[in-house]
Amino acid sequence: MRTAIEVVRSFYAAAQAADGVAIMALLHPDLQVHTAPGMPCGAGGAFHGPQDALTRVWGAVFADFDTAPYAESWHETTDGTIVVTGHYRGSARATGRPYEAEFVHLWRVTGDRISWLHQYTDTARWHQALTPAAG
Structure with a gap:
């Protein structure tokens, strides 16, 4: 059986590869996710279950x-x-504007699957990337 850190490391690898199938394989059926309330795209709040x-x-x-x-x-x-700090890096598809936003992720693993995630991030950076550059 993999360690909790190995399971979480696998999540980051799958996310960087944009591999939804690999992400789903890592998630516990009773997954609880809590994301920063100010996340764009309606992605802030509490979510239950992998799907x-x-x-x-x-x-x-x-x-x-x-x-x-x-x-x-x-x-x-x-x-x-498991407490992980780091940065989201990328760009908004609509504007092409790059962004970098700091994060803290708190993870719990049950067996060899992720059962709980609590995300903290600088949501203002996400929203800035979605705003067209003044020209």
Whole structure:
């Protein structure tokens, strides 16, 4: 069985490859996802289940952004929560404007699947990328 950190690392690799099938294979049936309330694309809030998260969070974001999360630091707490800091990097598809937004992800893994994610990010950076440049 893979360690929790290995499972989470697999998620980042799948997200960077925009591989929805690989992402789904990593998700626990009772997945709970909590994303920053100010996320664009309707992707902020609480979501339950792999299909809900894939459609309403990652699918919605990937429809409007060419983006991926890039992890920079990894920590495991005594209760098994994985804490990852890093940056989302990419660009908005409609405007072509690049962006970089810092994140903190808190993960829990049950067995060898992701069962819980809480995301914190600088949502203002996401919205700036969606705004056409003043010209």
